[in-house]
Amino acid sequence: xxxILKKSLKTxxxxxxxxxxxxxxxxxxxxAHKKASxxxxxxxxxxxxxxxxxxxxxxxxxxxxxxxxxxxxGIHIAASPRHADAxxxxxxxxxxxxxxxxxxxxxxxxxxxxxxxxxCAIDCGAFKGSYAVTGPVDRHIPVDVRIPGCPPRPADIxxxxxxxxxxx
Amino acid sequence: xxxxxxxxTELKTAFPSIxxxxxxxxxxxxxxxxxxxxxxxxxxxxxxxxxxxxxALLWAVDNRPARNTYELHYLFTLEPSHRWVLLSTELxxxxxxxxxxxxxxxxxxxxEREIRDMFGLIPQxxxxxxxxxxxxxxxxxxxxxxxxxxxDRALGRQQGEHRFHRIEGEGVFxxxxxxxxxxxxxxxxxxxxxxxxxxxxxxxxxxxxxxxVEKLFEQQPLAAAVPLAExxxxxxxxxxxxxxxxxxxxxxxxxxxxxxRYLRSxxxxxxxxxxxxxxxxxxxxxxxxxxxxxxxxxMKEQIMQLNDRLTGSRFLRGLNRVGGVALDLTAAQLAxxxxxxxxxxxxxxxxxxxxxxxxxxxDRLEATGVLTExxxxxxxxxxVVGRASGLDQDLRRDRPFAAYDELSVKVVHYRYxxxxxxxxxxxxxxxxxxxxxxxxxxxxxxxxxxxxxxxxAQAGEWALSAVEGWRGEILYMVMxxxxxxxxxxxxxxxxxxxxxxxxxxxxxxxxxxxxxxxKSFNLSYAGNDL
Ligand code: SF4
Numbered sequence: 080x081x082x083i084l085k086k087s088l089k090t091x092x093x094x095x096x097x098x099x100x101x102x103x104x105x106x107x108x109x110x111a112h113k114k115a116s117x118x119x120x121x122x123x124x125x126x127x128x129x130x131x132x133x134x135x136x137x138x139x140x141x142x143x144x145x146x147x148x149x150x151x152x153g154i155h156i157a158a159s160p161r162h163a164d165a166x167x168x169x170x171x172x173x174x175x176x177x178x179x180x181x182x183x184x185x186x187x188x189x190x191x192x193x194x195x196x197x198x199c200a201i202d203c204g205a206f207k208g209s210y211a212v213t214g215p216v217d218r219h220i221p222v223d224v225r226i227p228g229c230p231p232r233p234a235d236i237x238x239x240x241x242x243x244x245x246x247x
Numbered sequence: 248x249x250x251x252x253x254x255x256t257e258l259k260t261a262f263p264s265i266x267x268x269x270x271x272x273x274x275x276x277x278x279x280x281x282x283x284x285x286x287x288x289x290x291x292x293x294x295x296x297x298x299x300x301x302x303a304l305l306w307a308v309d310n311r312p313a314r315n316t317y318e319l320h321y322l323f324t325l326e327p328s329h330r331w332v333l334l335s336t337e338l339x340x341x342x343x344x345x346x347x348x349x350x351x352x353x354x355x356x357x358x359e360r361e362i363r364d365m366f367g368l369i370p371q372x373x374x375x376x377x378x379x380x381x382x383x384x385x386x387x388x389x390x391x392x393x394x395x396x397x398x399d400r401a402l403g404r405q406q407g408e409h410r411f412h413r414i415e416g417e418g419v420f421x422x423x424x425x426x427x428x429x430x431x432x433x434x435x436x437x438x439x440x441x442x443x444x445x446x447x448x449x450x451x452x453x454x455x456x457x458x459x460v461e462k463l464f465e466q467q468p469l470a471a472a473v474p475l476a477e478x479x480x481x482x483x484x485x486x487x488x489x490x491x492x493x494x495x496x497x498x499x500x501x502x503x504x505x506x507x508r509y510l511r512s513x514x515x516x517x518x519x520x521x522x523x524x525x526x527x528x529x530x531x532x533x534x535x536x537x538x539x540x541x542x543x544x545x546m547k548e549q550i551m552q553l554n555d556r557l558t559g560s561r562f563l564r565g566l567n568r569v570g571g572v573a574l575d576l577t578a579a580q581l582a583x584x585x586x587x588x589x590x591x592x593x594x595x596x597x598x599x600x601x602x603x604x605x606x607x608x609x610d611r612l613e614a615t616g617v618l619t620e621x622x623x624x625x626x627x628x629x630x631v632v633g634r635a636s637g638l639d640q641d642l643r644r645d646r647p648f649a650a651y652d653e654l655s656v657k658v659v660h661y662r663y664x665x666x667x668x669x670x671x672x673x674x675x676x677x678x679x680x681x682x683x684x685x686x687x688x689x690x691x692x693x694x695x696x697x698x699x700x701x702x703x704a705q706a707g708e709w710a711l712s713a714v715e716g717w718r719g720e721i722l723y724m725v726m727x728x729x730x731x732x733x734x735x736x737x738x739x740x741x742x743x744x745x746x747x748x749x750x751x752x753x754x755x756x757x758x759x760x761x762x763x764x765x766k767s768f769n770l771s772y773a774g775n776d777l
Contacts, residue, residue, distance in 0.1 A: 082601050083538065089597075093545045097552065126431045130456040133773045134481025134562050139431045141551070144544035158429035174402045175382050175455045176434060179426050205478045208399040210391055211459035230481065232561065 093145040100238035107242060111223040114190045118164045120244045121153040124194075125163035125187065129180050130212065131170030132205075134230040135197040139167065141233040142240075152241050160184075165192040165243075171203035171212040172219055184220045192243065194224040196236065201225050254298060254325065254332070262288055268335075275331045275711075282336045282345055285321070290351040292323050292332060299326040301627045304711075304722050305358035306737040307366050309394045313707065315340055317368060320724075321348070322711070329645040331711070338368065347373035354627035357747060365392040365461075380454045380776075383407030391462050392735075398462045411450050414440040419447070422758060426455045433772035437761070444757040449750045453775060460777040464736035469495050469704060469725070470569050472733060476723075477564050480740055480774030485518045486716025487740075487774075488567035493648060494712035494725040495569045498704040507571035507696040511649040513584075513687045514563050514572070516680040519717035521550035523673040523680070524595070526769050530670050531602065533763040534611040542598050546591055553587055571697025581688045588681050599674060612667035616764030618752040619664055626748040630719015630741045632768055635672045636664035642715035649714075654686055664752075666767040703731060718742065718771065740774030 107115075115122075126139055142149040143156065157163040160183045172180055184193070195216045198204035206212050216222055226239045255276050259265065262284065268277040280288055292300035300323035308318040317338040324331055338345060347370035349355045359370035360379035367390035370376075381389065386403045390396060411421075419442050426434035436452035460479055464472055476491035477484045489511055496503060503511075528543025551561040557580055558566055566572050576584075602608060618628070623636035633640060641658040643651040659675040661668035709726035719741030728734035749768050753761055 082597075082604070086542070086597055086601060090542070090545070090594075097548070098555070127427060128433045128456070130458050131433070131773065132478040132481035133433055133771060134478075134484065136431050136433060137482055137562075141544075141548060143431075144548050145541050146545055146548045156431060170456065171458065173456055173458055174385070175457055176426070179434065179455070183427060205475055206458045206460075206463065209459035209463055210396070210398060210400055210402055211457050211462075213401055229478075229564075230562070232555075 094148045094151070095146070097146050097234055098232075100234040101232070107224065111192060111243070112245075114192055114223065115243045117190050118244075121155075121164075122240060122244060123155055123157040123162055123164045124167050124240075125157050125160045125165070125183070126167045126169070127160075127180060127183050129168055129170045129176040129200075129216070130173035130206070131197065131199055135169035135199070138230045138233050138236060139169070139196070142237060147233050147237055149237060149240065152237075152244065154237075154240050160187040163187050163191070165194055166220075167194045167196050168200050168216045168220075168222075169196045171199045171206045171209075172214060172216060174211050174213055177213050177219060180216070180219055192223045193220055194226065194239075194243075195222045196226050197231060198227055198229045201227055204229060254328070254330065257297075258288070258291075258332075261291060275333065277333045277335065279335050282319075282338065285319075285334065285336055286346050286348045286351060288334060289321060289323075289348045292325075292334075293352050297327070300324065300332065301326055301624070302352050302354040302358075303331070303627070303720070304724065304737070304739050305355055305362070306724055306735075307362045307368060307392075308726065308735045309366060309392060310337075312394055317342075317366060319345055319362070319368075322722075326640075343367065344369045344371050346371050349373050353625045354744065357743065364390065366390050367393060377410060380457055382454065383409050391459060396462075398459070398466055409452055411438045411452070412448065414448055416442070418442050435772050439758060439761075441758060445755050446753050446758060446761070449753050449761075451746060451750060453746065453772065456773050456776040458773075458777065461736055461738060464733050464738075465728075467733060469498070469727060469731045469733055470700065472736070473567055473569065474565075476738075477562075477567075479738055479777065480742070480771040481562060482522055482771065483518070483716045483718065483721070483740070483774065484562040484564050485514050485566065486714050486718075486721050487738075488564075489515060489649070490712050490714040490716075490721045490723040491725065491736075492567045492569050493714065494710045494723045495704070496700075497710040497712065498708055498725060498727055499569070499700055501570050501698055501700050503571045504695045504698060505650070505692045506575070506694045507698075508650040509687055509691040510572045510576065510696055511567070512651060512654065513576075513684060513691075514558075514566060515649065515714070515716070516683050516687070517550060517554060517584075518563060520677060520680045520684075521547045521554070522717040523677050524550065526766070527602075527670060527673050527677070529766050529769070530612070530666065530763065531608060533766045534608055536605065536608050539598055539602055542594075546594060549587065549591065553584065557584070568697065570700040571695070573697070575696045581691070585685055585688050588684050592678070592681050595677060609667065611763070612670060613665060614663075615666045615760055616752045616756055616767060617663070617665045618748055620662065622751045623664065623748060626744060626751075628745050628748050630715070630745065631669060631672050631676070631717075632745050632748065633719065634658070634660040635668035637662040640720075642713050642720055646713055648712075650687065653690065654683055656683065666763060669767040706730075706734070709735075716741065718769070719745070738774075738777060740771055740777075742770035742772070742775040745770050746775055
C-alpha cells in the first residue's frame with residue numbers, strides 16, 4: 080500500500096503531458112453538429128476495425144491512457160454498438176469485413192455519428208485497389224467526420240472528438 | 248563450419264538423389280528434391296536428433312510465366328546450429344498436387360492451407376482441407392497469388408458458411424466470439440466449445456483483415472515498397488520495414504554502414520520497449536488490476552512521444568530505407584534517449600516491485616494458459632511466447648542482424664509456459680532493451696547512416712531476411728522481377744505461427760480467462776491475415 084502511494088505521489092499528474100494537436104480534421108459539417116448536439120457533450124464510441132494495420136487502434140487505445148484520458152471530456156469507449164453514439168471506423172473495408180461493418184451500423188441506435196479514422200478509412204490508403212478491399216468506409220455507410228493521418232496522432236484524434244462536442 | 252559440412256553430407260548420404268545448389272549466402276544450404284521425396288526428407292530434418300529442424304517458413308512461387316512451374320520452398324532452422332536448410336521442389340506444368348508434410352510436421356498445417364488458398368495447389372494428405380485465408384464467400388477458383396489473377400479487381404461473393412469442428416454431447420455449448428470484439432481490438436473470430444466452465448476446444452477463424460498485402464507488394468518497385476512493409480502490422484512498423492529492407496539489400500549486395508546498423512538496432516529496441524511496456528500493463532489490466540496498466544501505458548506513451556520528437560513518427564515510420572536509415576541522430580539526441588531510459592528504468596523497477604508483491608495478481612497469472620514446451624515446439628512457436636515455453640531462441644543472438652553481431656544480447660527463457668512466464672519474459676526484455684540502448688549509445692561509431700543503392704537486382708533472384716521483432720521472428724522472402732519489380736514477396740509475421748498454438752494453451756481454462764491468455768500472447772491480426 081505504502082509502495083503504491085509513494086509511486087503515485089512520485090509520478091504526479093500525467094494527464095495533459097503531451098504535445099498539442101497540430102493537424103486539424105476537416106471542419107465539421109452543420110449536419111454533423113446537429114446530430115452531435117443530441118449527445119449533450121458526452122460521446123460513447125464503438126471502435127470498429129475493418130482491416131486496419133492496427134496502428135490506428137494503438138492510437139485509439141492511447142486516448143484511454145492517463146496522458147490523454149479522454150474520459151475527462153465525456154468520451155468513453157462502449158463495449159457494444161447498441162450503447163454507442165458514434166462509430167469510429169479504421170482501415171479500408173476488406174471484403175471479409177464489409178458485412179460486419181453494415182451489421183454494426185444497423186445495430187447502432189439513431190442518431191449516430193460515423194467517424195472515419197485514418198487515411199485507410201478515408202480513401203483506403205496503402206491498400207487502395209486491392210482485390211481484397213471493397214473501398215473506403217463511405218462506400219458502405221454515410222461518414223460524418225474524417226480524421227486524416229497514418230495514423231493520426233492521439234492529440235489530433237482527441238481534438239477532433241472534442242470539436243464534435245462543441246456547440247455550433 | 249565443420250558442423251555445417253557434416254549436416255550437408257549427412258543429408259546427401261541419406262538421400263543420394265537430392266541436388267545441392269550453390270548459394271551465395273553463408274549459413275544456408277539449399278537442396279533441390281523431387282516432390283515425392285519431400286515428406287521423407289522433411290521428416291528426417293525435423294526428427295533426426297542431431298538436426299532438430301524447425302520449420303521456419305514454407306512458401307510457393309507461381310513461376311508459370313517464366314518456366315511453366317510452381318515452386319515450393321521449405322525453410323528449416325536447425326536448432327543446435329541455427330543454420331538454415333532450404334528444400335525446394337517444382338511442380339511441372341499442369342501438376343497441381345503436392346504431398347503434404349503436415350502429418351509429420353504439424354507446424355506446416357497453416358502454411359499448406361494458405362498455399363492452397365492463394366495458389367490453388369492441393370496438399371495431398373493434409374488432414375484439414377477447409378479454407379483458411381479465403382472466407383467461404385470468396386468465389387470458387389479465386390486464388391489471388393496466381394500470376395494471372397488481377398490484383399485490382401474486387402472479389403465477388405458466393406454463398407458459403409465456415410464449418411467449425413463440433414463437439415457434441417450432453418451439456419456441451421458453443422460460444423462464438425467476434426469478429427468484432429468489445430474493446431479496441433482487431434477483428435477475429437473465436438469459437439469455444441465448453442462443458443460447464445472449462446474450455447474443451449477453441450477454434451480460430453481469422454483472416455478478416457486480409458488486405459492482399461503480398462499481391463500489393465508485387466505491384467511495387469523494389470525500392471518503393473518500404474511504406475507497405477511498415478503497414479503490414481502497424482505496431483511492428485520498424486521490425487517489418489527492417490526485414491524488408493534487409494532482404495532487398497542482400498538482393499542488391501549492399502552493405503549498410505555500421506552507424507546505420509547501430510541506429511537500426513536502437514530503433515528496433517525502442518519499438519520493443521513501447522510494445523512490451525504496453526503488454527505488461529494490459530496483462531495486469533485483464534485481471535482487473537488497473538494501476539500497473541495506468542503506469543505502463545503512461546510509460547509506453549513516453550517512449551512513443553520520444554520516438555516522435557526524435558524522428559517525427561510515433562511508430563518510427565519513414566525511417567528505414569533500402570541501404571540504411573533515412574535520418575541520423577545527434578549526440579545530444581542520443582543523450583536524450585539515454586536520460587529518458589535511465590529515468591524509466593527506475594520508474595519501471597518500482598512498478599515491478601509493486602506487481603511482484605501482489606499475491607492475488609500472481610495467483611491469476613500462474614498456471615493460467617499453459618503452453619507446454621512440446622506443443623510450442625510442434626507448432627514451431629517463436630518469440631516471446633516460445634521463450635516463455637522453454638524455447639531458447641532469439642535471432643538477435645542466433646542469427647545476428649543490424650548491429651547485434653557487435654552487441655551481446657542476453658536471452659531469457661522460462662519453462663512454465665503460463666501467462667506469468669510470458670509476462671516475465673517481457674519484463675526481463677524491457678530491462679535488456681534498456682541496457683542495449685545504453686550500450687548502443689556508448690558504442691555507436693561515426694560515419695554515414697546509409698549507402699546509395701545502385702546495383703540492380705537480377706530478375707529471378709531472391710533473398711531471405713530475418714528480424715527478431717518484439718513479438719518474435721519476422722521473415723521476408725523477396726524475389727526480384729524484371730526491371731526492379733517484385734515478383735514475389737512472402738511475409739511471415741510471428742503471429743502466423745503463434746496463433747494456432749493459442750488453441751492448445753486455453754484448453755481446460757475457463758472462458759473468463761481467455762482475454763487474459765490472449766493478451767499474454769498479444770498476436771497481430773493484421774500481420775497474420777496480410
Ligand atoms: S491509416 Fe495508416 S495507420 Fe491507420 S490503419 Fe491505415 S495504414 Fe494503418
